[in-house]
Amino acid sequence: MNSKWKKVFAMGLISTVLLAATGCGGNTDTQSSGSGETAKNDKVIIGQSSWIGFAPLYIAEEKGFFKKHGADVEIQSIESKTDSKTALAADRIQGISTDMSTQVMNAAAGIDLTQILALDTSAGGDGIVAKKEYKIIEDLKGKKIALDTTGGADYFWFQYLLQQKGMTLKDFDVQNMSAGDAGAAFVAGKVDAAITWQPWLSKAEKTDFGHTLMDSNATPGVIVDTFAMKKSYIKEHPQAAKAIVAGWYEALEYMKTNNDDAIAIIAKRVGEKPENVKDELKDVKFYDQAGNKEYFGTADQKGEFYKITAIAAKLWKDLGLVDKDVNADSIIDGSFLDPQ
Structure with missing residues (x-):
């Protein structure tokens, strides 16, 4: 199945791996970013569907980039947005990759999350x-x-x-x-x-x-996927957030310098042929560090991310899809964009 088909509404699927997963443990000390040592905290579990826009995270896991920067990360396949929301709320996962408008819905449902990284924007897909x-x-x-x-x-x-x-x-x-x-x-x-x-x-x-x-x-930057974590987890484990951002950046560089291997890793993880993966990658544009900084903006000059998130929050409320106001400032945190 083309991974694009799996992106949004496979509502009936529940990952068996997810159901076996346990949540995060208590506070422990962490090592500095880039030290080459894994953080001394529990495994960080990321939930995401097999959408091609999340694929560089597979590379970061497979090549050890997360561990290099100080976190033991495991990516779990959760195709249903409802299941990933439930898992995040129950602390069975510590991070979630999904589209920004769904992050807004999750926040409106009472999950105290914040988006720390823009992953990709649809570029013709x-x-x-x-x-x-x-x-x-x-x-x-x-x-x-x-x-x-x-x-x-x-x-x-x-x-x-x-x-x-x-x-x-x-x-x-x-x-x-x-x-x-x-x-x-x-x-x-x-x-x-x-x-x-x-x-x-x-x-x-x-x-x-x-x-x-x-x-x-x-409309670049309107259909955008982001990575978010619960604020309580970030507060206790800021190094994990830094490591995931740094691992993402390194994975994007790896895709440039070792494209064949990167494609092979993605193809294996999403269950597709390498040639199909190459075609699907044409439909997205990934946000590297420079792209993230531009999209997030600064404290004095907020970027497009805030505007689009605010539009989504108002739209969902106006349409009656959520019953709680969501302030864009409360679910965006650009403090991890410089993870070193």
Whole structure:
């Protein structure tokens, strides 16, 4: 299965490994970053789906980059967002990789988390496919569009686009279905447009009636995945947070200098062929240290991250998907971007 299909809503799957996992233990001393010694605290467990945007974390685990910087990290596969939220709330995992809009939902549900690292932004992997006669979003008014309205990155992205144009979902004949089903429905000619992801964008282009009306390349930094941890855990184990950030940076460098090995590691972890992994990597742009610093900004000049997070928080509240206000400042912490 293409990992893009697994990204958002495999709600019925529960990782058996997760159920066997235990939570974090008590306080212990840690070693300084880059010392080459593992932190003297319990294993740090990260929960994430097999979405390609999280893949460099597999490399950091496999190549020992986390341990090099002072943390014993284990990545567990949890495809369902509900299961990962539950695991984080119960301290069965200490960190979570998911899209920013879901991090906001988790915070609104009462999980006292903070995002310490931006991982990737969609760079053409998500989009709107439509019949060729429709050239802009406004052309779809009153038309039948397929969209997953339960939340998630693509739903947030489409709502973001509509806000920019002063439009709402009421302007369309919305058919609620998962992003994969939405793409399939469009290719089958059952709807006029769909908000979906790869490989359905490419499949739509191959039909004689469809095209990609817009993709996520037009809105960098809006569909973004982040890494978050509970604030209580970071307070007790700041070295673990630093090690994960440093390991991520090193993994991105490794992908540049040892690409074949990096691809092989990812392919093994997500259960795909190396050539498929290469294709999927084209749909994302990873945030390195410089990219993170720009996206986070500074205390005096906050970056785009704060704006997009605030939009997600307000949108979910306005739509009734959450009932608690979430302040962007309270769930973003850029203090670990310089881990050394």
